[in-house]
Amino acid sequence: MARRKASADQPELIPGELASAPCVPAIRAGVSQWREDGYPGVTGTTRLLLNYWFHTDHRLRNGERFEYYPFQREAMETLVYLYEYVRARRQKDLLQKFAPGSVASRIRLLQYDQFARYCVKMATGSGKTKVMALAVAWHYFNAVSEARDDFCKTFLLLAPNVIVFERLCKDFAGGRVFRADPVIPPELGVFWDFQVYLRGEGERAGSLGALYLANVQQLYERPEGDDGETDEMTGVLGPRPPANPQAVEEFHARLVKRGGPLVVINDEAHHTHDEASEWNKVTRRLHAEVPGEVAAQLDFTATPRHSKGALFSWTVYDYPLKQAIQDNVVKAPIKGVTRQITEQPSKIASTRYQAYLTAGVERWREYREQLAPLGKKPVLFIMMNDTADADDVGDWLKRKYPEEFGGERLEIIHVNRSGDVANRDLDKARAAVREVDEPDSPINCIVSVLMLREGWDVRNVTVIVGLRPYTSKANILPEQTIGRGLRLMFRRGAVPHRERTDVIGNKAFLQFIEDLERQEGIELEEFEVGKDKLQILTIMPDPAKMDKDIALPVLSPVLSRKKSLAAEIAALDVMAFACPRLPRKPGDATAQSFHYEGYDILTLEKLVERDYTIPEPQTAQEVIGYYARRIAQDVRLPSQFAVLAPKVRQFLEHRAFGERVDLSDPAMVRAIGNNVAQYVTVKVFVQALREVVVEQLEPELVQDARRLSETPPFPYSRATVNASKCVFNLVPCANELERRFAQFLEAAPDVNAFSKLPEQFGFAIEYTDGVGNLRYYEPDFVAVLPEGAHYLLETKGAETTEVAYKDRAARLWCENASALTGTPWEYLKVPQKDFEQLQPADFADLIALGMLPLPGLA
Numbered sequence: 001m002a003r004r005k006a007s008a009d010q011p012e013l014i015p016g017e018l019a020s021a022p023c024v025p026a027i028r029a030g031v032s033q034w035r036e037d038g039y040p041g042v043t044g045t046t047r048l049l050l051n052y053w054f055h056t057d058h059r060l061r062n063g064e065r066f067e068y069y070p071f072q073r074e075a076m077e078t079l080v081y082l083y084e085y086v087r088a089r090r091q092k093d094l095l096q097k098f099a100p101g102s103v104a105s106r107i108r109l110l111q112y113d114q115f116a117r118y119c120v121k122m123a124t125g126s127g128k129t130k131v132m133a134l135a136v137a138w139h140y141f142n143a144v145s146e147a148r149d150d151f152c153k154t155f156l157l158l159a160p161n162v163i164v165f166e167r168l169c170k171d172f173a174g175g176r177v178f179r180a181d182p183v184i185p186p187e188l189g190v191f192w193d194f195q196v197y198l199r200g201e202g203e204r205a206g207s208l209g210a211l212y213l214a215n216v217q218q219l220y221e222r223p224e225g226d227d228g229e230t231d232e233m234t235g236v237l238g239p240r241p242p243a244n245p246q247a248v249e250e251f252h253a254r255l256v257k258r259g260g261p262l263v264v265i266n267d268e269a270h271h272t273h274d275e276a277s278e279w280n281k282v283t284r285r286l287h288a289e290v291p292g293e294v295a296a297q298l299d300f301t302a303t304p305r306h307s308k309g310a311l312f313s314w315t316v317y318d319y320p321l322k323q324a325i326q327d328n329v330v331k332a333p334i335k336g337v338t339r340q341i342t343e344q345p346s347k348i349a350s351t352r353y354q355a356y357l358t359a360g361v362e363r364w365r366e367y368r369e370q371l372a373p374l375g376k377k378p379v380l381f382i383m384m385n386d387t388a389d390a391d392d393v394g395d396w397l398k399r400k401y402p403e404e405f406g407g408e409r410l411e412i413i414h415v416n417r418s419g420d421v422a423n424r425d426l427d428k429a430r431a432a433v434r435e436v437d438e439p440d441s442p443i444n445c446i447v448s449v450l451m452l453r454e455g456w457d458v459r460n461v462t463v464i465v466g467l468r469p470y471t472s473k474a475n476i477l478p479e480q481t482i483g484r485g486l487r488l489m490f491r492r493g494a495v496p497h498r499e500r501t502d503v504i505g506n507k508a509f510l511q512f513i514e515d516l517e518r519q520e521g522i523e524l525e526e527f528e529v530g531k532d533k534l535q536i537l538t539i540m541p542d543p544a545k546m547d548k549d550i551a552l553p554v555l556s557p558v559l560s561r562k563k564s565l566a567a568e569i570a571a572l573d574v575m576a577f578a579c580p581r582l583p584r585k586p587g588d589a590t591a592q593s594f595h596y597e598g599y600d601i602l603t604l605e606k607l608v609e610r611d612y613t614i615p616e617p618q619t620a621q622e623v624i625g626y627y628a629r630r631i632a633q634d635v636r637l638p639s640q641f642a643v644l645a646p647k648v649r650q651f652l653e654h655r656a657f658g659e660r661v662d663l664s665d666p667a668m669v670r671a672i673g674n675n676v677a678q679y680v681t682v683k684v685f686v687q688a689l690r691e692v693v694v695e696q697l698e699p700e701l702v703q704d705a706r707r708l709s710e711t712p713p714f715p716y717s718r719a720t721v722n723a724s725k726c727v728f729n730l731v732p733c734a735n736e737l738e739r740r741f742a743q744f745l746e747a748a749p750d751v752n753a754f755s756k757l758p759e760q761f762g763f764a765i766e767y768t769d770g771v772g773n774l775r776y777y778e779p780d781f782v783a784v785l786p787e788g789a790h791y792l793l794e795t796k797g798a799e800t801t802e803v804a805y806k807d808r809a810a811r812l813w814c815e816n817a818s819a820l821t822g823t824p825w826e827y828l829k830v831p832q833k834d835f836e837q838l839q840p841a842d843f844a845d846l847i848a849l850g851m852l853p854l855p856g857l858a
Contacts (some may be wrong), residue, residue, distance in 0.1 A: 021121070021304075021315035022107060023098035028317075030098070031074065031081045041085040043146045044633030045188070049138055063762050064491070065776065066182060069329060071319040075120050075131045078105045079191065080138065081562070082118060083296065089116035091314050095584045096177065099313075105434070107313050111275045114287055116296040119269070119304050123324035124483035125331075128300040132157070132265055133177045135298060137184065139263055140209045144191045152263045152295050153209040155285070156255065158216045158279070160268050165199070166266060167231060172196050172213055187636040193410055203254065210258060216266075218251055219282040252289075253668055260292025269299035273312055297518070302483065321486075322520040325747065328498055330486040335513055336363070336529040338505035343506055348656050349389035350396035353467045353506065357382070357393065359529045360465035360504050361401060364444075367462040368538040376489055378462040380445040383509070385468040387449060393467075394447040399784040405445050411436075413448040436460065461485035463502045466509035482516065490715065496734065497536075497715035503528060530766040537720070539758065542712035542729045548753040549727045549792075550782055551705035552763055553821050558773060559766050560695045562635040565635075568645045568692045574651040577684045581658040584671045590658075592727065596680060603674050614629050616673065622661035624648050625674050630678070631685045635693055635772070644685070653679065690772040699816040708782075711761045726755045726776050737832050738780060754783040768807030771800060776807040779827075789824045797832045 020403040034040065054073045058066040087096050099107065101670050110117070122128045157172065158253035159165035171177040183193050193208040199218055233794045253263065264283050266272055272279055286324055293499040294655035302321070304312040308463055311318070323331045341355040350357070360380060367378035371588045380430055382397075384390040394412040397405045436443045437460050446458075464485045470844075476819040485501035503513060517524060541549075583591035583601065628644040654660050661668050671677065708727050720730035721742040731746075733756065745754040757763050759780055762775040792810055796803065807829060814825040830846060 011034065019317045020320075021119075022100065022313055023094050023316060024318045026098040026100075027078060027082065028074075030086070031077050034081050034085060035077060035691050039080075039085075042080060042423060043142055043148070044630045045141050045145050046080060046084060046138065048185060048188070048633050048636055049134075049141060050077070051184065051670060051773070053134060056182075056773045058182040059764075059776065060180070065759065065764070065778075068134075069127065069327075071122070071323070071327070071329075072127055072130050072134075075122065075317045076134045076138070077318065079118060079120070079131075079298070082316060083116055084142075089218055089843065090802075091117060091295070094316070096797075110314070110335075111118055112280070112284055114284070115294045117299070117314050118317075119272075119294070119299040119301070119312045120303060120309065121304050121315050121318045121320070122300065123319055123321040123330060123486075124302045125487040126302075126319060126324050126329050129171050129177065129304075130181065131196075131296070132300060133171070133181065133183050133265070135263070136144075136211060137178065137297075140190060140194065141188055144193075144208055145188065145735055150261070150295060152261045154255070154258050154260060155209075155211040155263045157213045157265045157267065159214070159273060160216060160279075162215065162840065163434075164268050165213070165606045168213055169198055172211065173198055178702060187637060197254075199251075212251070212255065214251060216282060216303050217277050252286075255286060257289050260290045261295035262286060262290050264294055264297045265300045265588065268301055270301045270303045272299050273304070280842070303549050320520055321516075322333065322522040324666065325522065329488070331499040331501040331517075332487060333482050333486070333513070333524050334500050335510065335524050335526045336501050337526050338506075338529045341529065349392045351466070353393070354396075356465055356467060356504060356506060357397065360428070360463050360528070361397075361404075363502055363504065363534070364463045366534040370534055370538075371462075373538050373540060374536075374714075374715060375439075377439070377441075377460060379443065379460040381458075381459060381461045381464045381485060382445065382447045383466045383505075384447065384449055385466065385467075389451055389467075390447050397447070408442045410445045410447065411443050411627075413446060443473070458485075459487045459489045461487075461501060462488075463504065466505035466512065468506070471688060482513065496718050496732070498717040501532075502527065535590070537716050537730075538713050539716045539728055539730055539732050540710040541711060541727055545710060545724070547726050548725055548755075549707050549709045550753055550755055550784055552703060552709045552782065553817050553823075554703035555704055555816055555820065556697070556700040556702050557590065557766055558697050558699045558812065558816065559768060560697055565637055565640050565689060565693060566643045568689070569640060569647055572647055572685075572688060574647060574655050577651065577655060577688065579680050579684045582656045582671065582674075582677050584657060584661075584804055585667065588716040591657075594676075596676075601676060604679065618668075618669070620649075620652070620669050620672060623669065623678075624652065627678060627681050633688070634686045636684060636690045637689075637696060648681065648685070651685075652677075656681065688852070693772055694768050694774065699820065701820040704821070706763075707756050707762075708757075708761060711758060714758065714760045723754075725751060725753050726731075727753070728755060732758055735779075735793050735797075737835075741781065741793075741830065741835065744782070744840065745843075748841070750785060750845045752784050752786045754781060756781055757835070765806075765809050765813045767805050769805055775802075775805075777809055779810060789826065792825065792827045794827075794829045795832065795835070796829055799831075803829075 042050075053076070054070060057781060062064050076705055079573055082088050082094070086097065088097055091110050094841055095107055095109075120128070120131060122131070136155050139152045139155070142148050143153045144542075157168060159168055165626075173196065173541075175194060191208075195204055195207040197203070197210060197212045197858040210449070264286065266279070271277060274280065283294060283297055298314070299314075302313050306312070321330070325332050338356065338357070338359065341359060341523065344352050344354065346352045351490045360382065364380040371378055382390075384393055390412055394410055398407070398410055435441050436446065436458050444579075462485070464482060482501070482503060485503075488499055490497060490499065503510075513524065516522075580594055580596050581590050584593060585591075591601045594604075596604060599607065624645055625641075628641050628648045631644055632641045633647070649663070652661075653663055656672070663669070663672065672681075711728075716730075716732050719733040719736070719739045720737055721733060723731050723742060723746040726742075731742045732740055738756070742756065745751050759778065764778050767775055767777055769775050779792045780795050783791045783793055785791070792807075792814060794810065807827070810827040814827045817825040818825070828846060835846075838845060
C-alpha cells in the first residue's frame with residue numbers, strides 16, 4: 001500500500017511510540033558494527049580522516065589536550081556510514097533499510113525526496129558546530145583528493161537569525177574552526193584550498209572549495225515589514241537583515257556560478273519540517289538551478305520535533321539532553337524547591353515575585369563567592385513573560401541591589417515594534433549579550449522574556465529564575481527554555497567537575513522543567529532554596545606547602561612524523577618483502593596453495609571484498625596508480641604517491657607472482673586488479689613504511705623547571721585526599737585506586753613530596769601506538785625521595801596493548817631528563833593487583849615491584 005505524503009503541520013508518528021526517531025536504533029547498531037569492522041567500504045581519504053580525528057591524540061597550539069567527544073565521533077561516523085557505505089541517500093531508502101516494519105508503514109514520506117537529507121539531533125551545548133566542520137572537511141577532501149563527483153567542494157551554511165549567524169561567524173569566519181581544531185590532517189594540508197564567505201563579503205581569489213555563511217532570509221524576499229518573528233524575539237535578535245532583489249540575486253548567482261554538487265547545512269534546523277516553508281524552498285530552488293545539484297542537506301538541531309512532539313523521520317543520530325547531562329557535557333539543571341515561597345497577590349511583577357527574585361539573588365551570591373578563586377563570574381538570568389514585567393523587575397533589582405545590579409551591571413533585553421527600546425540601542429543590547437562571558441564584562445544579571453531561544457550561547461549563566469503567570473500560552477520547547485544556562489563554563493574535558501545550573505521558579509514556570517523531564521525521561525536533582533548551600537571544591541596550590549613543590553623539566557619532542565619518505569621509499573627492497581605468491585588466475589595451483597595471515601584464497605577474497613574492490617581496470621597503470629594512492633593514504637603521506645608508483649610496479653612485476661610477469665598482458669591486468677592482490681600489496685608496503693614514517697629526534701632541554709605550583713586553580717568533583725606532602729590543598733584522585741595510592745604516598749616515610757599530575761599542569765609524553773599514530777601519555781603521579789630521586793608513577797588497573805608503548809615512552813623520557821638535568825628520574829608502573837597484594841608500607845617496596853620485567857616491549 002502506498003504511503004501518504006506528510007502535510008506541513010502533522011507529526012509523522014504518534015508521540016511516545018518511540019524513544020527516538022524511527023531509524024536511529026538500527027542505524028546506531030549498524031554504525032557500531034561498521035566501526036568494529038574497521039570502516040570498510042570507504043575511500044582511503046575517509047579512512048585517513050576518521051583515524052586522524054578520532055584515533056590520534058591532539059594538542060592545541062597552546063599545548064592543551066583536545067579530543068572530540070565520543071558522541072561527536074558517532075555523529076560524524078553516522079553521516080559517513082549512511083552516505084558513503086550504505087549509500088542511503090533518500091528518505092525512502094532510510095526508512096526501508098532502518099525503520100521497523102510496523103512503524104515504517106505508518107510514516108508519511110516527505111513530499112520532496114530529491115537528495116540525501118540527514119538530521120543530526122544533538123543536545124544544546126554539545127558542540128554541533130564541531131561536527132559541521134568535520135562534515136565539510138570529509139566532503140571536500142574526498143571531492144579533491146579522490147576526485148569523487150558525488151562529494152562536494154561547495155557548501156552553504158544557513159542560520160535562522162542574526163544571533164545564530166553571529167555565533168557561527170565566530171567559528172567559521174576566515175576558516176578559523178579548520179585551523180583552531182584538528183580538522184585538517186597534516187598530510188592532507190597540500191589539498192586544502194578553501195575560502196569562507198560571510199554575508200556581505202565579495203568573492204576573493206579563486207579556490208577549489210568554498211563555504212557560504214548567511215541567514216536563510218538572505219536567499220528569499222519577504223513582504224515589507226514582515227520579519228516572521230514575535231516582538232520579543234525581535235528584541236533579542238534584532239530585526240531581520242534586509243532582503244532586496246540585488247542582494248538575493250548576488251548571493252544566489254554566486255552559488256550558481258560556482259556550481260555543485262552542493263551541501264546545504266542548516267543550523268538550529270527545528271523549523272525545516274515544514275515542506276512549504278521558505279527555508280525548504282530555498283534549498284529546492286538551489287537544487288534546481290545550481291549545476292551539479294544539491295547532494296545533501298544536513299540539519300543540525302537539539303529539538304527536531306513536530307508540533308505534537310514526534311521527531312523528524314529523517315533524524316539519523318540522536319544525542320539527547322539526558323545523555324549529555326550524564327556525560328557531563330552540559331551543566332546539570334538542578335531544580336530549586338521553594339516550599340516556603342509563595343507569590344504575593346499583586347499585579348506588579350516585582351512585588352508578586354519578590355520572594356523568588358530574592359532567592360535567585362542569594363543563590364547567585366553563593367556562586368559568586370565559590371567561583372571567585374577560579375576567576376569566573378556567574379550570571380543571573382531572569383525570565384519574564386512580557387516586556388512590561390521585565391522592565392519592572394529589572395528596575396526593582398537595580399534599586400534593591402545597586403552595587404551588584406545597578407547601572408550597566410544589569411541588562412534588560414526586549415523590544416517591540418512600538419519602540420519600547422530605540423533601534424539605536426539594539427546593537428548595544430545584542431553586544432552585551434554576546435560579550436557577557438568576557439572577563440571585563442560588567443553584566444551580572446540579564447532580564448528577558450521567555451522567548452529567548454536558540455543561538456544565545458552564554459557559558460556563565462549559573463542561576464535561572466523563571467516567572468510566568470498561569471495564563472501564559474507561549475509555545476516554547478522546554479529544552480530551548482533552560483538551554484540558555486546549559487553550556488559549560490569551564491573548558492571541555494579539562495576539568496573533572498560536574499557543573500550545574502540552578503533553576504528557581506514559580507509553579508507555572510516549573511511546569512516547563514517537568515515537561516522536559518517527561519520528554520527526556522530524566523528526573524532532575526533538587527535543592528532546597530535557602531537551606532542547601534552551594535559548595536564548589538577548588539584544587540589550588542597551597543602557599544603554606546611550597547616546600548613540597550615539585551619541578552618537572554620541559555624537554556623537546558623526541559618523535560616527529562616525517563613530511564617526506566622519498567629516500568626511504570627509494571631504498572625499499574621489494575624483493576625482500578615477506579608475502580605469498582599471488583595467483584595469476586582463479587583456481588590455478590598457486591591459488592589452491594595460497595595462505596596469508598591464516599586465510600586461504602577464498603576466505604580472504606570474501607573478507608576483503610567490500611573494502612578492497614576496484615572497478616575492473618583496463619591497464620596496469622590504473623591498478624598501480626590506485627594501489628600507490630591507497631598506500632600513501634594509509635601511511636598518511638598522500639604527497640608520496642608519485643614516489644610510490646614505481647616501487648609498486650616493481651613489486652607487481654618482479655616479486656608478487658614469484659617471477660617476472662608482463663603487466664601489459666590483459667590476463668595479468670586482471671590478476672593484479674584482484675581484491676586479494678590489492679590487499680596483499682597494500683599490506684606489505686604499509687608494514688614496511690610505518691616503521692620509518694616516525695622520526696626519532698635528539699631531545700633538548702627547553703626549560704629547566706616547570707613547577708606544580710604554577711597550575712591554575714580548577715574545580716573538582718571527584719575523590720580527594722588531604723595530604724601534607726602535596727603542594728596542592730587537596731590531592732585530586734580520578735578513582736579509588738588513585739585515592740588509596742595517594743594515601744600510601746602520604747604515609748610512606750621514605751617519600752619527601754608527591755602529587756597527582758593534573759591535566760591543568762599540561763605534562764604529557766609523546767609516543768607512537770601500534771599503527772604508527774603519534775599519541776600523548778599523561779602519567780598519574782610524581783614523587784620525590786629524600787635523597788633527591790624523582791619518580792614518574794603510573795597506577796594501572798587493566799592492561800591493554802597500549803600500555804607497553806606508554807611504558808617505553810615514559811622510561812625514555814626519564815632517561816633523557818636525567819641526562820639533560822643531572823637530576824635522577826625513574827619511571828615506575830604500579831599494577832593494581834600487585835599493589836593490593838603487596839600492601840607496601842615504604843616506597844622501597846614499590847621499587848621492588850619496578851625491578852620485575854615489564855610486560856610488552858623491551
